[in-house]
Every structure is written in C-alpha cells, then in structure tokens.
Amino acid sequence: MKKIKGFRFSRGVHVPGLKASAEKPIEDCPVPELLSISTSMALGKPATPIVAVGDKVKAGQLIATANGPISGNVHASVSGEVVAISSRPNGTGGTETYIDLRNDGEYETAYLPPITDGNAEELVQRAFDAGLVGMGGAGFPTAVKLKPRSPVDTLVINGAECEPYLTCDHRLMVEHTDEIVRGARYFARALGITNIVIGIESNKPDAIEAFEKYADVKVVELKKQYPMGGEKQLIYCTTKRKVPIGKLPADAGCDVQNVATCYAMCEAVELGKPLIERIMTVSGGGVPDPKNLRVKFGTPLNSVVTACGGAKEDVVKFVSGGPMMGFAMVGLSSTTKKTTGGLLLLTEKETDYSPTTHCLSCGKCADVCPMKLMPMNTVFYTKAGDYDGAAKYGGVMNCIECGACAYVCPAKQPIVQNIRLAKAELRKRMVK
Amino acid sequence: MSNVIISASPHVRAKTSTRRIMIDVCIALLPCLVAAVIFFGAYSLAIASASIVCAVLTELVYSAIYRKVWKDFKGVMGRLFREFDFTSVVSGLILALIIPTTYAVKGELFYLPLYLPAIGSVFSIALAKMVFGGTGRNFANPAASGRIVLFISFTAMLTSCVGNCVIEPIIKSADVSEILSGATPLTALYLPEGGLTLSPLDLLLGTGVDGSMGETCKIAILIGYAYLAVRRVIKWYYPLIYIGTAGVFAVMLAGFNFAYFLPSILSGGLLFGAVFMATDYSTSPKSTLANVIYYVCLGLLNSGLRVATGIEVTSFCILLMNCLVPLLDTYLPRRPFGYVRAKKEVKS
Structure with a gap:
C-alpha cells in the first residue's frame, strides 16, 4: 500500500544517524572452528541443556529446552561435537552457561518439518519450537507474544531502527522484503487478524519503497526521532493508540514484532529452520570496514570483528547492541546471541566519558x-x-x-x- | 586495550556541557554589557568586573573551605578549577547588569561605589546559592536575591540615578529628576498625568531613559534572547508568556488603555528579568504545566505590583515565584505517556 505519514510522539531526541554500513549488503560471516552457544538467549530463565559432552549434533538440533514461560529453546547452529558445557562470565557482568560446539565443517541439518497452510495453533507452536525471540534487543519469546491476554486487531511490524549505527534491519528490509512480509502474514494468521502495519523511519526510503508493493501491508513513514522503535512510541505513531501505563501492547489491541523476527518466522515456517543465525551490524569508529553480517549464534565476537578487518588500537568501548540501549562489554570474549543486533567498537571521540558534574536542574x-x-x-x-x-x-x-x-x-x-x-x-x- | 570503559547506556552523548551552556548565557549577556558601556560609560565595566570577580572568588573560597582545602591544597584546588562551570560568572554578570552605574545626591551625580556590587555578589553566591548546595540546588535566583539585598540596604543609591547618558537623551525634561527619579522609567509611567511621555521607541532603544545598566537597552536584551532561543538554552516561548501576561494585565489595570501595552513591557527590568532571570534553570519549574503557571503568575504579579507600589518589582516577583517552584514541581506531577487511559479504566 502507498505509504502514509506517521504521527509524531511528543518529546524525544534527534540522535545523529551515523549509519556507516547502510549501503553494505549482508555478507556471511565465516564460521569458526569452535562455537560457544549461550543458553540465556531469551528474557527469562536460561534453557536447560539436553545434550552431553561428546554428543554429535546437527545444525538446527535442539540442544537446550525452554525452562519456564518466558524462556526459549536453543538449537545447535552448526553440526559437530559438544566439547564442553560450562558456566562462564558473559562479558557484561554476569555468568551464563555455554554449550561449546566443535564445528565439523559438514553443516548437516536437522531442521523441523516445513509447515504449509498451518493453522494458528501450529504457527504459535512453531514459533516456540524454533526458539523465536524478539530480535529487537529485549529477547522476549515470540510464542508468548502470539498468545495475547486481550484481543488484538493490529500487527505492528517494527522497522524503525532508531538506534544510531545499526543498519541490520534496514538491510534485511531491502534485501529480504518478501520474506519479512510472508513472516508477518504468518504472525497475523497466528493472531487471527489481517491488519498489518509496518513502521519505517523516513531515513530509509529504499525500505519504504520496497514495502509499498504489498497490498495487504500498510506502510507508515515515521519521522526520524529517537526512540521511535520503542514499542509504545511505535504503536502511537503508527496507529495513534496509547498503551496504558504499566500495560502491554495487547491492551491497546496491538502486537509488535521486529522485522528480523518476521524474517526468522518465515524461515521457521517455510524451511523449518530454527533460529540459529541472525543479521548483525558491526560498526563504530574502531572498525576499519563496518559491515552487516549473517552470523551463527555462538560465534565468538573476536572472529566477527576479524571478518570486518579487526579492531583498531584506539577502541575504548565494546558495545553489544545499539549505542543508546546496548551493553558495554569488558572485551570481545563473549559470543553472539539472538539479541545481539549490533557490535560497536567505539573510540574515545565517539563515546563521551567526560566527568559527571553537578545536576543543573535544567530539566x-x-x-x-x-x-x-x-x-x-x-x-x-x-x-x-x-x-x-x-x-x-x-x-x-x-x-x-x-x-x-x-x-x-x-x-x-x-x-x-x-x-x-x-x-x-x-x-x-x-x-x- | 587495557583502558576499556564499562558504563551504563547510552554510549553516545549530545555534545553539550554545563560549561558550554553557561558560556552561551554569558555570550547572550554581552550585548547588554556593550549597551551599558555605550549608554553609561566605561564605568559599567568596572562594576561588572567587580561583581564577577567577587562572585567567582566567593564560590571558590566557599568550595575550598567546604572541601577542607588545608588538608590537600593541590588536589582540592585542581578539582575546583576542573569543575568550574561558569555559573558564578553568569550570576555576577546578571547582578551587575541589574544595578545602575550612578546615583544622585541633591542633583549631583556620583559613580556607584564598587563595594556595592561586591557585597551583592558575595551575598548572592554565598548565601543564596552555595549554602543550599551550589549549582542547581539553589531555590532562589542568586542575582535577584543580591539585587534585593542591595535595594533594601542601599535604597537611596539604587533608586536615585539620573541621566548619565553618552547618547543624548531625546526627552530633555527640565525636571528630569522628578520624572525619571526611579531606577527605571516606571515611576514616570504610572504617574497620573504625563506618564506616557516616553515613546516606546525610546524605551526600546534605551535612549533618553535611565536605569539599571543592562536593562535599559531593550534591543540588546532581544539580541540576547534570540541567541539563547536559537541555541536552545531557554525555551523561546516561556519569556513571551511572562512578557505577554504582564503587558495584557497592565492594559487591563489601566482600564483597557492599550497605549499602556508597549510602554509597560518595554520599561523597567521586565524584559531582562523575563529573558535572563526567570528562566534560570534551577529556580524554574520542570514540567510544562508548572512552567506556564509560573510565568503567568510572574506576569500578573509584575504588573499588579508595579501599579500597587510604583517601583520596579521584577526581582521581587521572581524571588517570590521562586519560592513557589518546589510546590509547583511537587503538586503538579507530569502525567506519563498513556496516563489518561489508565485513569478511565480505574473509574469504570
């Protein structure tokens, strides 16, 4: 559908885009020999490992099962042998259980059976089986979102990508438009609705144009404003509904899914492929060649950076996610997860760490x-x-x-x- | 990579700082200072320097004693200079600009002694700002409090200035001391007859009127206002609310005599106070609703008290409203995004 202008929420800031990798096509990141797959990739409790050291696994095989309502399944991202299951620091201050896989280079797959013409229940079950989580950054399990507490009439697809530096959603929208729309249709079917709205910030005209050719998708051109990608702001700007305070989007009759989640849903339904890889942006002043990479979960961040030309000397901050809401890490010792949409290596000039002074009460x-x-x-x-x-x-x-x-x-x-x-x-x- | 930084998000920040904002305010005040030099002579510079130097020294000495400078002289002083944020410079400069340069005794003109601005700025920094916790924690506008202390202690000196204009005054009344006997042309304005002898153009340019050194040339204040608004140091509409309310209320008090509108907003310290003093960060409310109430009340008080007292009251109004700011901030909480809807649900 022809694009319409979105509303604008009050307040917010204008953050410079700094999207250096916006024109770079998605590339495959080389898969290393050893992968460490975290079991804490969803918001809730860590998944419980169901493999033992020495087991042979195939790509897409379930290796840890969801533990509790807002936990998610974890699958092997390559075929190979489980060499260790251990608890280690995760680089942001906590410890996580990692399942270490030795890659045998065969890439044998053990995907789920594809679904054709699935009903709502099958689709929700598939979202759970494939370990789908919200890929915008929070990691909330998708299957839970597809069973809302109150009736929903609109599916809002989040293509805002308001964080500076990050371009992975942008590239995905340009290169895999059709898959995203198909994934969104599966979500809509799972929710029993037909109204699909996609919100895209105006700094991505190519993505907006790409979605305009689908008759069942309402494209909303959003003003460039941070935090446009926030759930409540996005719902307001695309549908003019306000989510009541302390409530979920479902209370405003909306369900929000990220474009990357839609893409993963499309693959999970049509190919039966569980969530074992994602697109991430590697950027920042400390990276010689900023890129959008398709990485398997468990790939050490070190080898991701190596694929982009290695870290420069003057890096002072390693950020997982976007610069506004991401987490600073002690180094590149951890591995990629389902929620790692970006890896930023910031130099001293970019990240401001001038000392804190007295609050001015400026408001x-x-x-x-x-x-x-x-x-x-x-x-x-x-x-x-x-x-x-x-x-x-x-x-x-x-x-x-x-x-x-x-x-x-x-x-x-x-x-x-x-x-x-x-x-x-x-x-x-x-x-x- | 030994010096990796770990901190909470966000990892990028706007290129702004307290110091930069305060330097912006100083730049915005410069046209007023230049106007003061043109209209009242180079002695204005002496007053401004005395005020600024005393303000800065007071702040440094107070902080040095507070941080027990005798224990670690180098460390404490280094920290003070590193953290010096130009707020005291702004306070000192504003205080200098809201007092006159001369005073008259029996028709003879004298320059204002320099100990006056010194006393004012020491008081305003030490007792109005630092004792409440320094930058951002003071509840009363330091410059306004300093001026009021001077006004009450040295009333004759602060209110008796008469023409010392380098530019020849357009109105050369023989009885200038009577018409312009106030610190501002206000007294003239509210005189029963002949009050409106000053034309708005004179008031705007500051020609032919006498008063506090920075307040008379309204063009300079407007330049400063434009700079602050463009640099987004202040919200452009807040001073306008204040000035507009004051003007409209003055017209109403004069029995809907619209001739009063321009003279009342262009005279006295109203414009200067609205742009530079009422908008002071720590002494103005934080939420939009509270701000609107604050500026409307200021405008009403200003015009009302001017008529009631016949003297310049902007500093008093600002100080009075400053005392209400904590109440406004506490009892007019902002409604979060999505609040109204939640309330409806509770009722049903």
Missing part, C-alpha cells in the same frame, strides 16, 4: 523523556536512597530506559544507571 531530561517522566527527580531520590520517592516523583517504574535523558544531560549524570538501580530495588521490594 532537559524531562523535556526529552518520551514517557513524560521526571528523570532528575529519580536521580535525586535514588542518590538519597529513597526509592519510593523515585517512584512517586520520578515515575521510574514507567521508564523504558531509552536513554534519551542521559543523552542530552549537560552535566553527564548517570541517569539510566540510577533508574536501573531504583527499578531493581523497587522490584526486590515487590517480590518481598
């Missing part, structure tokens, strides 16, 4: 907050240890952690850090 954080909260109050009360005050006067529990407040802060206050601390403390209290 710029409140001016840009897309959720219309009061971040400076959150910081003020959290520093004093008054987390109830942070919730009452700062509205911290409604925060989506987009980082717009910390981006504009002239005093360089660690706002998001304080917000996470307050949230963690408040959640701890709720559990008690």
Whole structure:
C-alpha cells in the first residue's frame, strides 16, 4: 500500500544517524572452528541443556529446552561435537552457561518439518519450537507474544531502527522484503487478524519503497526521532493508540514484532529452520570496514570483528547492541546471541566519558523523556536512597530506559544507571 | 586495550556541557554589557568586573573551605578549577547588569561605589546559592536575591540615578529628576498625568531613559534572547508568556488603555528579568504545566505590583515565584505517556 505519514510522539531526541554500513549488503560471516552457544538467549530463565559432552549434533538440533514461560529453546547452529558445557562470565557482568560446539565443517541439518497452510495453533507452536525471540534487543519469546491476554486487531511490524549505527534491519528490509512480509502474514494468521502495519523511519526510503508493493501491508513513514522503535512510541505513531501505563501492547489491541523476527518466522515456517543465525551490524569508529553480517549464534565476537578487518588500537568501548540501549562489554570474549543486533567498537571521540558534574536542574531530561517522566527527580531520590520517592516523583517504574535523558544531560549524570538501580530495588521490594 | 570503559547506556552523548551552556548565557549577556558601556560609560565595566570577580572568588573560597582545602591544597584546588562551570560568572554578570552605574545626591551625580556590587555578589553566591548546595540546588535566583539585598540596604543609591547618558537623551525634561527619579522609567509611567511621555521607541532603544545598566537597552536584551532561543538554552516561548501576561494585565489595570501595552513591557527590568532571570534553570519549574503557571503568575504579579507600589518589582516577583517552584514541581506531577487511559479504566 502507498505509504502514509506517521504521527509524531511528543518529546524525544534527534540522535545523529551515523549509519556507516547502510549501503553494505549482508555478507556471511565465516564460521569458526569452535562455537560457544549461550543458553540465556531469551528474557527469562536460561534453557536447560539436553545434550552431553561428546554428543554429535546437527545444525538446527535442539540442544537446550525452554525452562519456564518466558524462556526459549536453543538449537545447535552448526553440526559437530559438544566439547564442553560450562558456566562462564558473559562479558557484561554476569555468568551464563555455554554449550561449546566443535564445528565439523559438514553443516548437516536437522531442521523441523516445513509447515504449509498451518493453522494458528501450529504457527504459535512453531514459533516456540524454533526458539523465536524478539530480535529487537529485549529477547522476549515470540510464542508468548502470539498468545495475547486481550484481543488484538493490529500487527505492528517494527522497522524503525532508531538506534544510531545499526543498519541490520534496514538491510534485511531491502534485501529480504518478501520474506519479512510472508513472516508477518504468518504472525497475523497466528493472531487471527489481517491488519498489518509496518513502521519505517523516513531515513530509509529504499525500505519504504520496497514495502509499498504489498497490498495487504500498510506502510507508515515515521519521522526520524529517537526512540521511535520503542514499542509504545511505535504503536502511537503508527496507529495513534496509547498503551496504558504499566500495560502491554495487547491492551491497546496491538502486537509488535521486529522485522528480523518476521524474517526468522518465515524461515521457521517455510524451511523449518530454527533460529540459529541472525543479521548483525558491526560498526563504530574502531572498525576499519563496518559491515552487516549473517552470523551463527555462538560465534565468538573476536572472529566477527576479524571478518570486518579487526579492531583498531584506539577502541575504548565494546558495545553489544545499539549505542543508546546496548551493553558495554569488558572485551570481545563473549559470543553472539539472538539479541545481539549490533557490535560497536567505539573510540574515545565517539563515546563521551567526560566527568559527571553537578545536576543543573535544567530539566532537559524531562523535556526529552518520551514517557513524560521526571528523570532528575529519580536521580535525586535514588542518590538519597529513597526509592519510593523515585517512584512517586520520578515515575521510574514507567521508564523504558531509552536513554534519551542521559543523552542530552549537560552535566553527564548517570541517569539510566540510577533508574536501573531504583527499578531493581523497587522490584526486590515487590517480590518481598 | 587495557583502558576499556564499562558504563551504563547510552554510549553516545549530545555534545553539550554545563560549561558550554553557561558560556552561551554569558555570550547572550554581552550585548547588554556593550549597551551599558555605550549608554553609561566605561564605568559599567568596572562594576561588572567587580561583581564577577567577587562572585567567582566567593564560590571558590566557599568550595575550598567546604572541601577542607588545608588538608590537600593541590588536589582540592585542581578539582575546583576542573569543575568550574561558569555559573558564578553568569550570576555576577546578571547582578551587575541589574544595578545602575550612578546615583544622585541633591542633583549631583556620583559613580556607584564598587563595594556595592561586591557585597551583592558575595551575598548572592554565598548565601543564596552555595549554602543550599551550589549549582542547581539553589531555590532562589542568586542575582535577584543580591539585587534585593542591595535595594533594601542601599535604597537611596539604587533608586536615585539620573541621566548619565553618552547618547543624548531625546526627552530633555527640565525636571528630569522628578520624572525619571526611579531606577527605571516606571515611576514616570504610572504617574497620573504625563506618564506616557516616553515613546516606546525610546524605551526600546534605551535612549533618553535611565536605569539599571543592562536593562535599559531593550534591543540588546532581544539580541540576547534570540541567541539563547536559537541555541536552545531557554525555551523561546516561556519569556513571551511572562512578557505577554504582564503587558495584557497592565492594559487591563489601566482600564483597557492599550497605549499602556508597549510602554509597560518595554520599561523597567521586565524584559531582562523575563529573558535572563526567570528562566534560570534551577529556580524554574520542570514540567510544562508548572512552567506556564509560573510565568503567568510572574506576569500578573509584575504588573499588579508595579501599579500597587510604583517601583520596579521584577526581582521581587521572581524571588517570590521562586519560592513557589518546589510546590509547583511537587503538586503538579507530569502525567506519563498513556496516563489518561489508565485513569478511565480505574473509574469504570
């Protein structure tokens, strides 16, 4: 359908695009000899390994099963032998259980049977079996999203990609338009609806044009504004519905899926291929040749960077994900996961670590907050240890952690850090 | 790669800093200072320097004592200079610009002694800003408090200035001391008859009027306002709310005499206060609704008190409203995105 202009949410910031790899076609990343597949690739509890050391596995074979409602299945991404199952630091401060696979170079596959004309239940089951999770960054299991609590009438496809540097969704939309649309149709069928809306930021005109030729997909051209890719903002800008605070998109009658998830769904249904690889962007000033790579899960980040020409000397920060919401890592020791949409090697010039000064009370954080909260109050009360005050006067529990407040802060206050601390403390209290 | 940084997101940040914002404010104040030099002579520079130097020194000395400088002189001083963010320069400069350069005793003109701005800025930095926690934690506008202290302590000196214009005043009243006896042309304005003898153009250019050194030339203030608005240091519409409300209310108080609109917004310290003092970050509210209430109240108070008292009241109004800001911020919380809908659901 011909594109229509999207709405604009109030507040938000304009972040420079810096999308150096926007014109680079997707390439296959060389698969290394040894892969370490994490079992914590979905939001919930880690999956339980069902293979033992010494087992021979095929690509696509289930090697760890979901543990609990919001956990996800994990599949072997190559064929080979399980050489170790161990718990190791994951590079961002925690420990994860890794299943180490020795790649035998055969790439024998053991995919699921393809589905033709599946009904809703079959499709939801397939999303679960294939280990599909939201690939925008949070890693929420797709199968759970496909069984909403309240009736849904619109499927919103997230093609905003509002984070700077990242271009993987952009390339996917240009190169695999048809697969994304087919995947979206499967999602719509699983939800029992026909209304599909895709929101794409206006800085990707080629992607918008590519989707315009599908009669059943409503293309919405979104204003370039951060955080446009946030679920609540995206729903508002494409459908003008507001998700009530503390509620899920389903309460506004919407279901949001990322374009990468749609692509994975298409492969899972038509080829029976579980989620074993994804497209990721490797970029930043510390990478000589920024690229969009198709990587198998478990590929060490080191070999991903090597495929892009190796890290430069002046790298000071390794970021997994986008620069606004991603995580800083201690190095390149960890491996790629389902949620690793980007790997950024930032130089000192790009990442600002000028020292924190006194809060000016300028209110710029409140001016840009897309959720219309009061971040400076959150910081003020959290520093004093008054987390109830942070919730009452700062509205911290409604925060989506987009980082717009910390981006504009002239005093360089660690706002998001304080917000996470307050949230963690408040959640701890709720559990008690 | 030994110096890898780990920090919470975001990993990129806007190219801004406290220091840069404060330097922007200083740049915006420069036209006013230049106008002061043109209209009131080079002595304005002496007053401005005295005020700024005292403000900066007060801040440094206060912080040095607070951080126990005698224990680690080099470390503490190094930290103070590294963290120096130009907020005290801004306060000192604003204070200098809202006091006059001269005072009159029995028709004779004298330059304002330099200890006046010095006292004012020491007070404003030490007692209005630093004791409440320094940058961003003060509840009262430092410059406004400094001016009020001077105004109350040295009333005669601050309110008796008469023409010392380098540019010849257009209105050369024989009785200039009577018409323009206030620190601003306000007293003239609200005189029962002959009040509107000053034309709006004179007020706009600052010719023929006398008053505080930075407040008289409105063109300079408007240049500063444009700079601040373009650099997005302040929101362009907030000062306009203040000025507009004040003008409209003045017209209403004068019995819908629209001739009062321009003179009332162009006279006195209203424009300067609206652009540079009311918009001070730490003493203005944070949410949009609270801000609108704040600026509307300021406008109403300003015009109302001017009529009631016949003197220049902008600093008083700003200080008064500053005291209400914490209340506005606490009792007018922002409604988060999606709030209205949640409320409806609770009711049903």
